[in-house]
Amino acid sequence: MHTQLLLEVSDDLENVCNWVVDTCLHKGSRDNMSIVLVCFSNAPKVSDEAVKKDSDLDKYLESRIEEIMEKSGEEGMPDLAHVMRILSAENIPNLPPGGGLAGKRNVIEAVYSRLNPHRENDGGAGDLEDPW
Numbered sequence: 001m002h003t004q005l006l007l008e009v010s011d012d013l014e015n016v017c018n019w020v021v022d023t024c025l026h027k028g029s030r031d032n033m034s035i036v037l038v039c040f041s042n043a044p045k046v047s048d049e050a051v052k053k054d055s056d057l058d059k060y061l062e063s064r065i066e067e068i069m070e071k072s073g074e075e076g077m078p079d080l081a082h083v084m085r086i087l088s089a090e091n092i093p094n095l096p097p098g099g100g101l102a103g104k105r106n107v108i109e110a111v112y113s114r115l116n117p118h119r120e121n122d123g124g125a126g127d128l129e130d131p132w
Helices: 001-007 013-026 049-069 080-086 100-113
Strands: none
Touching: 001 013, 001 100, 013 100, 049 080, 049 100, 080 100
16 A cells, blocks of 8 residues: 555655665664565556645644754754654654555654754664654
8 A cells, every 4th residue: 555655656666666665664674675666557657636645744744843843942952763752642644554654754854854954863763662
């Protein structure tokens, strides 16, 4: 299901493969992974509706991350692991089926990096016991 959604958002098969592997890694997989994606003529095509839904989700995540980081102003900038824990406890609509919050980790990391460019330790996935 996750791959089908990604194919509705992008026709760049290399990106789709990278997103699938990244999602697996963000969900905690430590195995060697390879992915081969073969798309036949009836494979999902890019859908304007899916692209809009994905874009809306990205905007929602960006606003939530901004809120989280603004609220913790007095306590100092939260690390990425803290932001992920807060987001994982929320009921976020329209997360990718099969990927969940891990399927949007690249978006979350990009927003976090933009808002906190001078971070010393971003609290990577290895610092999280069960982030999702």
